[in-house]
Amino acid sequence: MMSQHLQGTGDIPILFEDNHLLGITKPVNVPTQEDASGDPDLLTLLKQDLKERYNKPGNVYLGLVHRLDRPVGGAMIFAKTSKAASRLSETVRGRHFRKIYAAVVHGKLPAQQGTLKHTLLKDGSTNTVTVVPQGTVGGKDAVLDYQVIGETDRYSLVHIELHTGRSHQIRVQMKEIGCPLFGDQKYGASMNKPGQQIALWSAIAAFPHPVTKEEIVLQSLPPREFPWAEWPAAVYDKAFKAEH
Template sequence: MSHDVHKTGDIEILYEDNHLLGITKPVNVPTQEDASGDPDLLTLLKQDLKERYNKPGNVYLGLVHRLDRPVGGAMIFAKTSKAASRLSETVRGRHFRKIYAAVVHGKLPARQGTLKHTLLKDSKTNTVTAVPKGTPGGKDAVLDYEVVGETDRYSLVHIELHTGRSHQIRVQMKEAGCPLFGDQKYGAKINKPGQQIALWSVIAALPHPVTKDEVMLQSLPAREFPWAEWPLDIYEKAFTLKI
């Protein structure tokens, strides 16, 4: 299924063949070039492919999905334009499964459920708000969640995204009354500056664009606060995907 994990520079490679590159995105690295001018993942990976395979000229690497800058975890890229267009169809057809782990403040209204909102992005401020259905520019956002661990103050939540809206999990959890630990943008009143957001892409699973075999990337957050509030076996049990 997936190949041996190895490192390229500081970036862990979870899967690689002629068509796909699956990696663990480090936290606080932008997925693609942004106004900050900081080194971005797409550029770093292209440079690495160029060096590892001694390729002249430009290297192709297609962005299929995004993770917010502060978020880490499993992420897939296309190594050919053909793979990129097929993966875009997979994403549009909702055959690309994305499962996240999140630590939120407080307790959600139910152990498990589905959250549905209409979200509107303000590009000027790079913020997203929940708005009434039918608002011009608003997009439907749907996720399923299950609480898999609790402490007095926090809940560990398994989240499966059904839509890929900007800041979706962060806004929907805030709307449910449980902002993410460390989220400065959507939980400033409850989080302290400098805290790392507790949101991690644990599983990215999709049919291979050429062979159609299931490709599954798995990544777990580092064993540090607040993730380490729960034992590893909870993660191993709760964050597996039956294919």
């Protein structure tokens, strides 16, 4: 892991960088790409940083390979060449890109570990996703594995591995089983207070390097603040260990 930070971008940690890739820890509440809010977005900030750090004239290429919802932080990878972007996108489509998240949810899950399978339908006009019967027109299968790695009286800390990359997938599937994410204003408003930060974090992103084929593992652990700090750091270190 690199301890280097990007300059002029709100102190974004670099997890990995070479001629082909840029891996960073996404800050919470920063949109991945430009949206209607007009707020500074990650893609623009990173392009500007590359332009300044490498003194590049003209436009800088940076390919968006996967996304994180605006309130979610953690490990993300970007492609610095179009070839790397194309190959990484193929890795994502072929489901050879591992995405592991940490989440704090309300209540206790039905089992200590399991697999959730639902069909999800997105309403683009409201940017919301709902669970619908299988076979519904426009519905997409959503699959994740979960493991409970910590519990308190009110909350559960969950290790989640996505097998599909549907919009708002973890948030909707956890709500569907009665365990909405802490701080989720969209899918758990009745159980959360306005202003609370959603407790969902991209802990590990792992994939074969698009050029060298070496296994790249990016690890980013959530901040030591409530509700994450309800469990000791050792719990996270063990559950989200970056293994090559």
